[in-house]
Amino acid sequence: MATLDITCLRSLVTVASFGGVRRAADALHLSQAAVSGHLRRLESELGFPVVTRQGRSIAFTSRGEDLLREAYRLLGEHDAALSRLLGPDAGDLVVVSTDHATEPLLRAVARVLARDHPDRPIRFRFHRSARVRESVHDRSADVALGIGDLGHGTRHIADIPLTWVGPADRAPETGKLIAFTAPCAIRERILASEAASGRRLARECADLISLLAAVRTTGGITALPQTRDRETGLRRLAALPPLPAVPLSLVTSRRLAARTRDDIASALHETWCAHG
Known part of the structure; x- marks a missing residue:
């Protein structure tokens, strides 16, 4: 029986969100070879092509689009189950981001979290902004970057032209x-x-x-x-x-110390001014 590996599905969703393997690899802090390997593993397990080349770009096949829809649903159920089983304070630090947050912005968040929590792994999830908002409300994320109003505690980072x-x-x-x-x-x-x-x-x-x-x-x-x-x-x-323009917004969990939350916001502002 075929099985779907959660790590491979997360790479698939990140490739879709970032529009390519290289940027997905940068966002996930993996090599391009690793992300490409995850896509090939899914194709081998399922027995059909997931992506196809279009010149220098890639596109999803029709069955790849079907898999992508299932991947979003399965990852949501998987992450919600972990949150219920382990509690909001256990395990990795989770950063949920829209795909419009650039790689320098994500690195800025990771630097602050790694400084203040060197013993906790940092995990990135990528979703449309509607799902980012949900992660804020269900307390499944420690840091959330999205477009527009993310609810209580939203901080404005920048206006994206x-x-x-x-x-x-x-x-x-x-x-x-x-x-x-x-x-x-x-x-x-x-x-x-x-x-x-x-x-x-x-x-x-x-x-x-x-x-x-x-x-x-x-x-x-x-x-x-x-x-x-x-x-x-x-x-x-x-x-x-x-x-x-569209507003890039930040919400940080109260599980993080006030200094960490403020430093994340400052790091994002500085990074946007330097790279935006």
Whole structure:
């Protein structure tokens, strides 16, 4: 009987969230070979291809997209079960982040946590911002980075500018809008923008890899944070009306000392100013 390894599923979800193996490996503090090996192990176990090459990029196969949906559900159940069994204060320090938090920001959080808790491993989980908000409320995360209001204790870190992008190899079909599935702050700004007037929502995507692939294959347009607007196969569309920025927000658990919480916020501010 086939089995699904939780570590491999976490790599799969991170690849989807970050739009590629290299950035997923950086975020997970693993080698690219390790993350690629996790994907190959899933393919070997299940007997079908999960990802496919698209030039210098990758995309999910249709069955890979099915696996991704199951992976999100299984990881959520797995992490919730551990929280119930071990309690909120046991085991690893957990950082839950939106995929729009850059690798330098995640390193800044890890440095503060490692300084104050050198004996506790740090584990990263990556979700859409709606799931990040849930992790704050169910106390399954020690640090949460997301887009918009994360509820009680939300701290504003930075405003992330958005940029319109389209395919690099042809004239963009500006009548086709590509967006993340709801709920999503970037989607809301796309659909409410002046540029959306008279255009149709051509495709909704659950993850970054699918979004990028949809823009490349359909020729449509979307908006991305400026930290991600240089994706392979895409180009900026400066002629379209500007979009309002999205707020990057932080919530830290009361299980962390006040000094640790304040230092995480300060480190994020400083890192954003240096790298944002």
